[in-house]
Amino acid sequence: xxxxxxxxxxxxxxxxxxxxxxxxxxxxxxxxxxxxxxxxxxxxxxxxxxxxxxxxxxxxxxxxxxxxxxxxxxxxxxxxxxxxxxxxxxxxxxxxxxxxxxxxxxxxxxxxxxxxxxxxxxxxxxxxxxxxxxxxxxxxxxxxxxxxxxxxxxxxxxxxxxxxxxxxxxxxxxxxxxxxxxxxxxxxxxxxxx
Amino acid sequence: xxxxxxxxxxxxxxxxxxxxxxxxxxxxxxxxxxxxxxxxxxxxxxxxxxxxxxxxxxxxxxxxxxxxxxxxxxxxxxxxxxxxxxxxxxxxxxxxxxxxxxxxxxxxxxxxxxxxxxxxxxxxxxxxxxxxxxxxxxxxxxxxxxxxxxxxxxxxxxxxxxxxxxxxxxxxxxxxxxxxxxxxxxxxxxxxxxxxxxxxxxxxxxxxxxxxxxxxxxxxxxxxxxxxxxxxxxxxxxxxxxxxxxxxxxxxxxxxxxxxxxxxxxxxxxxxxxxxxxxxxxxxxxxxxxxxxxxxxxxxxxxxxxxxxxxxxxxxxxxxxxxxxxxxxxxxxxxxxxxxxxxxxxxxxxxxxxxxxxxx
Numbered sequence: 001x002x003x004x005x006x007x008x009x010x011x012x013x014x015x016x017x018x019x020x021x022x023x024x025x026x027x028x029x030x031x032x033x034x035x036x037x038x039x040x041x042x043x044x045x046x047x048x049x050x051x052x053x054x055x056x057x058x059x060x061x062x063x064x065x066x067x068x069x070x071x072x073x074x075x076x077x078x079x080x081x082x083x084x085x086x087x088x089x090x091x092x093x094x095x096x097x098x099x100x101x102x103x104x105x106x107x108x109x110x111x112x113x114x115x116x117x118x119x120x121x122x123x124x125x126x127x128x129x130x131x132x133x134x135x136x137x138x139x140x141x142x143x144x145x146x147x148x149x150x151x152x153x154x155x156x157x158x159x160x161x162x163x164x165x166x167x168x169x170x171x172x173x174x175x176x177x178x179x180x181x182x183x184x185x186x187x188x189x190x191x192x193x194x
Numbered sequence: 195x196x197x198x199x200x201x202x203x204x205x206x207x208x209x210x211x212x213x214x215x216x217x218x219x220x221x222x223x224x225x226x227x228x229x230x231x232x233x234x235x236x237x238x239x240x241x242x243x244x245x246x247x248x249x250x251x252x253x254x255x256x257x258x259x260x261x262x263x264x265x266x267x268x269x270x271x272x273x274x275x276x277x278x279x280x281x282x283x284x285x286x287x288x289x290x291x292x293x294x295x296x297x298x299x300x301x302x303x304x305x306x307x308x309x310x311x312x313x314x315x316x317x318x319x320x321x322x323x324x325x326x327x328x329x330x331x332x333x334x335x336x337x338x339x340x341x342x343x344x345x346x347x348x349x350x351x352x353x354x355x356x357x358x359x360x361x362x363x364x365x366x367x368x369x370x371x372x373x374x375x376x377x378x379x380x381x382x383x384x385x386x387x388x389x390x391x392x393x394x395x396x397x398x399x400x401x402x403x404x405x406x407x408x409x410x411x412x413x414x415x416x417x418x419x420x421x422x423x424x425x426x427x428x429x430x431x432x433x434x435x436x437x438x439x440x441x442x443x444x445x446x447x448x449x450x451x452x453x454x455x456x457x458x459x460x461x462x463x464x465x466x467x468x469x470x471x472x473x474x475x476x477x478x479x480x481x482x483x484x485x486x487x488x489x490x491x492x493x494x495x496x497x498x499x500x501x502x503x504x505x506x507x508x509x510x511x512x513x514x515x516x517x518x519x520x521x522x523x524x525x526x527x528x529x530x531x532x533x534x535x536x537x538x539x540x541x542x543x544x545x546x547x548x549x550x551x552x553x554x
Contacts, residue, residue: 005360005415005416005419005508005511006508008356008357008360008361008416009360009363009364011357012357012360012361012364013364016361016364020225020228020229023224023225023228024221024224024225027221027224028221031212031217031220031221032211032212032217035210035211035212036207036208036210036211039210040207040210045212048212049212049216049220052212052220053220053223053224056220056224057224057227060224060227060228064231069308069357071350071353071354071356071357072349072353124203125203125206125207125209128200128203128204128206128207129207129210132204132207143204147201147204147205148204148205148207148208149208150205150519152515152518152519152522153522154408154409154412154518157345157349158349158353161346163345164345164408168522175197175200175201178200179195179197179200182195182200183195186195
């Protein structure tokens with residue numbers, strides 16, 4: 001885990017020196033986690049790549065505008081990623097407004113190419129990944145940040161705008177919900193008779 | 195599937211990564227775009243006029259925010275406020291000075307601070323301001339500690355405090371490279387470190403809330419790190435007091451040892467797994483290095499000792515985070531927390547992140 005100190009220094013250099021090197025280092029730190037975060041919310045790797053690139057470009061543009069400083073880069077970039085995905089769905093719906101968060105919750109099934117990559121690694125992984133997509137957005141997000149990215153609860157609380165206690169509750173419920181989805185996914189194959 | 199298996203499978207999803215070719219190509223494209231933007235006339239060049247206008251813009255942003263908020267309630271109130279401001283801006287600034295995060299005048303307060311930073315020319319002046327602003331954040335933290343349901347505001351204040359401290363410390367390092375009055379500036383930071391540490395500890399004890407303490411512990415680690423960076427510069431000067439430096443190094447070594455001890459206790463009692471094993475190994479490495487640092491201090495080789503300590507502190511921070519995670523993982527059976535989940539909230543979006551992230 002990268003020391004927060006290092007990240008603070010990079011953000012400082014980003015603002016004070018408009019350092020392309022500092023931006024490059026922040027990109028190296030966050031490109032994979034942000035890509036993962038987005039890829040579990042969208043259908044194809046191409047869309048995930050495009051939106052990930054958009055997040056970093058928007059980050060640079062935000063720094064350029066110099067309106068407000070970023071105090072917590074991690075919380076900032078995840079919030080930007082979340083909004084970028086929502087904007088993507090809104091543009092897909094061609095002007096239809098997403099009325100509430102639940103419309104975001106049923107993420108479309110991933111493309112076959114996306115599943116194939118995971119099945120190559122482990123077929124159970126593919127099951128877990130597909131089950132993750134069936135969860136409500138809040139649960140999916142909490143599980144990604146905690147168990148995939150390994151962020152401490154205090155960081156997740158800042159990213160999600162919740163208290164630590166509320167994050168723990170969400171994680172507990174999310175794990176139960178994921179277990180149910182996995183069991184549903186495994187049930188048809190277990191029930192098959194020859 | 196057991197919870198343990200599900201968690202293990204979720205960790206396996208770390209295998210989902212962009213292709214290395216895409217990652218590298220996208221990096222190149224982004225950096226080229228940035229560099230071409232830096233070279234065009236659209237990008238403002240550094241200069242006094244731009245910095246002053248930037249400062250006014252920053253101040254105006256804070257002021258506009260206040261005006262928008264008040265005007266939403268009543269146009270009469272907004273007009274009165276403009277009259278008051280024009281007539282007696284000192285009162286507004288004084289009132290803003292006392293405001294806390296989440297209050298309406300707080301954006302004016304931080305807008306004024308940002309404007310002062312933008313107007314400061316010399317790096318030394320910037321460091322002085324950052325050090326002053328860090329102290330203000332601690333005063334705000336002290337006020338917030340006794341207010342219920344202020345966790346988000348506390349997190350925002352601590353974040354700003356950390357930014358000020360890290361900015362001051364980074365400026366010290368820059369001065370060291372440019373050969374300016376680095377010692378005086380390093381001492382500016384060094385002099386405040388003990389005050390910050392004391393203030394954070396006292397506030398945490400008074401608040402006696404676990405969330406608060408965890409957040410403050412992170413800030414303390416960052417303050418300690420800033421102190422190490424300042425000491426690196428001070429130790430190189432012939433006029434530095436040897437006794438003073440030796441004592442500071444001893445204090446840092448003791449702090450690292452205490453932090454590792456607490457972390458080891460958490461790792462022993464926490465959840466088992468690869469992360470815990472790695473943290474235990476890191477802790478062991480850190481202790482070996484601490485022993486070397488101690489020897490260097492006894493031998494009077496303070497430069498070597500401080501270099502070793504700087505590396506150790508990053509390791510200790512990492513071990514501490516892993517220990518915290520292990521402890522939390524072993525107690526992840528929460529009770530119900532009323533009113534603290536946000537199920538079914540409508541999803542808003544803007545081009546820039548939600549205001550909560552930047553709320554001050």
